[in-house]
Amino acid sequence: MVTLEKIAHLAEECRFDSMGPAASPAVLGVDAEKLSTLGEGTRHDVCASTFSPRETPLPGICHAFTQDGRCVTLFKTLYTNHCTHQCSYCTNSVNCSSKARAFSYTPEELAKITLSLYRSNYIEGLFLSSGAGRDEDRIMDKIVETARLLRQKFAFSGYIHLKILPGSARAHIQEAVELADRVSINLEAVSASHMNEMCATKNYESDILQRQRYIRDILSEASSANLPAGQTTQLVVGAAGESDEDIFERVLYEYKEIGVRRAYYSAFSPQRGTPFENRKSQPLWREHRLYQMDWLFRVYHFQPGEIRHAFNENGYLCNADPKMAIARVFMDLPLDPNTAEFRELLRVPGIGPRSAQRIVAFRKRQPIAVKAELAAMGVRIKRAAPFLKINGWRDTTLEMWQA
Amino acid sequence: MKIPEDFIYYLSLHEDCNERLLARAEGLTAGDVEVSQHLEVARIKKMVYAVMGEVHRMKAFVRLSFLGTSVLYGFFKPRHKIGEHICDHFARRNAGIIVVLGNGRESWISIFREDRIWQDHCQGLSETLERLKSALHCSEDGSNVEGLWQVYYDSQYCPERKNLVAFRRYMPRRDQEAAGIRLVQNKKNATLGEFLGESEGCTEK
Numbered sequence: 188m189v190t191l192e193k194i195a196h197l198a199e200e201c202r203f204d205s206m207g208p209a210a211s212p213a214v215l216g217v218d219a220e221k222l223s224t225l226g227e228g229t230r231h232d233v234c235a236s237t238f239s240p241r242e243t244p245l246p247g248i249c250h251a252f253t254q255d256g257r258c259v260t261l262f263k264t265l266y267t268n269h270c271t272h273q274c275s276y277c278t279n280s281v282n283c284s285s286k287a288r289a290f291s292y293t294p295e296e297l298a299k300i301t302l303s304l305y306r307s308n309y310i311e312g313l314f315l316s317s318g319a320g321r322d323e324d325r326i327m328d329k330i331v332e333t334a335r336l337l338r339q340k341f342a343f344s345g346y347i348h349l350k351i352l353p354g355s356a357r358a359h360i361q362e363a364v365e366l367a368d369r370v371s372i373n374l375e376a377v378s379a380s381h382m383n384e385m386c387a388t389k390n391y392e393s394d395i396l397q398r399q400r401y402i403r404d405i406l407s408e409a410s411s412a413n414l415p416a417g418q419t420t421q422l423v424v425g426a427a428g429e430s431d432e433d434i435f436e437r438v439l440y441e442y443k444e445i446g447v448r449r450a451y452y453s454a455f456s457p458q459r460g461t462p463f464e465n466r467k468s469q470p471l472w473r474e475h476r477l478y479q480m481d482w483l484f485r486v487y488h489f490q491p492g493e494i495r496h497a498f499n500e501n502g503y504l505c506n507a508d509p510k511m512a513i514a515r516v517f518m519d520l521p522l523d524p525n526t527a528e529f530r531e532l533l534r535v536p537g538i539g540p541r542s543a544q545r546i547v548a549f550r551k552r553q554p555i556a557v558k559a560e561l562a563a564m565g566v567r568i569k570r571a572a573p574f575l576k577i578n579g580w581r582d583t584t585l586e587m588w589q590a
Numbered sequence: 591m592k593i594p595e596d597f598i599y600y601l602s603l604h605e606d607c608n609e610r611l612l613a614r615a616e617g618l619t620a621g622d623v624e625v626s627q628h629l630e631v632a633r634i635k636k637m638v639y640a641v642m643g644e645v646h647r648m649k650a651f652v653r654l655s656f657l658g659t660s661v662l663y664g665f666f667k668p669r670h671k672i673g674e675h676i677c678d679h680f681a682r683r684n685a686g687i688i689v690v691l692g693n694g695r696e697s698w699i700s701i702f703r704e705d706r707i708w709q710d711h712c713q714g715l716s717e718t719l720e721r722l723k724s725a726l727h728c729s730e731d732g733s734n735v736e737g738l739w740q741v742y743y744d745s746q747y748c749p750e751r752k753n754l755v756a757f758r759r760y761m762p763r764r765d766q767e768a769a770g771i772r773l774v775q776n777k778k779n780a781t782l783g784e785f786l787g788e789s790e791g792c793t794e795k
Contacts, residue, residue, distance in 0.1 A: 195725035201686035226745030256756025
């Protein structure tokens with residue numbers, strides 16, 4: 188402990204340090220309508236990571252939650268909402284009849300807002316996307332310039348996620364990869380034909396997939412310090428009539444061939460004034476089930492062949508846990524938690540990686556004798572019990588066969 | 591959440607922690623605490639989780655304002671003894687800047703400089719800020735970061751996804767109050783019915 192006066196003296200001395208106190212630059216006169224409009228433009232974009240090795244990462248920190256229960260961790264904004272693309276689901280596209288006024292930031296302005304919000308602990312970093320403007324290369328240049336200002340002029344050590352605009356030059360992608368923690372380019376659709384239905388001005392192969400390959404190739408050539416949170420992508424679910432199985436096949440390609448760190452899903456909801464205004468909104472549970480399917484592949488390491496059993500004959504997931512559907516197909520015999528392998532435990536509904544680890548650690552000390560012990564380790568007994576056999580006893584209930 | 595190796599540190603920050611519990615915890619490993627079903631160990635686990643949970647939420651929810659160019663301060667009234675821990679966290683995040691957290695009764699003050707934390711525990715927050723004002727000859731910062739934030743925060747809400755149950759679970763009123771947050775969300779679209787509390791509407795204190 189030192190006195191307050193000594194601390195004040197230390198702070199004054201910091202003026203003479205090479206960096207000086209990294210005070211918040213004043214952000215005065217920001218147009219509230221601009222801030223709001225450009226913020227609204229990213230409402231449907233998702234990024235759940237804030238991993239940045241530049242400082243001690245705060246895993247899963249959420250600085251606020253909106254009333255829809257989604258976390259607000261980053262300053263998510265468009266650089267500009269001016270766009271020349273004709274995406275039929277988007278309110279910024281040229282064929283939207285109720286477009287908002289066009290706004291744009293300057294790189295300096297955006298960097299100052301980001302830094303002020305970061306210093307005041309409202310956010311962990313910046314998520315910067317944009318409309319394509321008149322020329323995507325000019326806008327990409329501004330996006331990169333914003334990131335460069337933050338990193339180099341303001342010594343910003345927080346998280347930066349940059350969206351790569353479809354059709355961007357490889358040189359801009361290279362710069363973005365060097366400055367950001369994560370970059371992404373939205374697939375939006377599962378195939379070229381679905382993309383044609385959603386947006387006539389984007390070429391699925393050359394504007395999107397080829398840019399993803401650029402990122403993959405740049406990462407494979409660059410040092411491992413670049414882009415610690417990797418490349419991601421996002422899909423609009425249900426806008427062009429694609430099935431869940433179509434989405435799964437596309438995502439498999441993305442994970443295996445492109446090397447995306449993860450895929451995000453956003454259930455389509457029709458926006459006023461867009462050509463898709465009268466299309467049916469997709470239920471949020473569809474998005475939820477797709478995330479569960481994605482989780483089974485990425486985290487639980489289920490094989491694609493196993494996951495395909497969760498789709499119905501039309502290629503859709505039911506509004507039920509896909510893990511349960513897969514367990515019904517593959518788990519004919521109950522599993523003894525005292526002898527099962529870790530990967531077998533992971534296949535039981537109600538048992539996740541953490542509880543499976545606890546089971547393995549617990550049974551090294553003493554055998555599991557009752558269900559209550561599993562419950563205390565975080566196992567959801569109601570779901571797991573029909574698939575387990577403890578001390579030779581098995582719950583024979585209808586739960587195993589219920590949806 | 592996983593029990594960390596230094597769980598005894600978190601246990602010691604719990605408001606109900608005592609010497610006997612600390613002595614009991616000394617003989618345990620993080621793995622023991624994670625899986626043991628002994629009543630007292632389960633209690634230790636619960637206490638560690640309670641402190642870790644509050645630490646996590648306060649790192650997220652406490653908001654800071656500038657006093658001049660070299661002081662950041664924020665309201666903070668934790669249930670557990672985590673004042674110093676959280677203040678140090680913000681000082682490390684803002685090297686070279688004094689960070690003051692506190693409430694009407696007590697305050698914590700830290701600065702991170704030359705790879706080292708310097709800290710003090712003082713009287714109430716306003717008293718500490720007055721002393722800093724006179725020591726540094728500084729005054730309140732004129733920028734309205736909270737106003738910026740509120741506009742941005744409202745812009746992120748998707749009405750078609752409204753889910754107040756999730757909102758309240760993730761952002762308990764108790765923690766909002768401890769961090770001094772005021773969230774009046776989506777005021778421009780609020781209805782009279784919501785204002786009168788007829789339906790699940792505005793969230794705020």
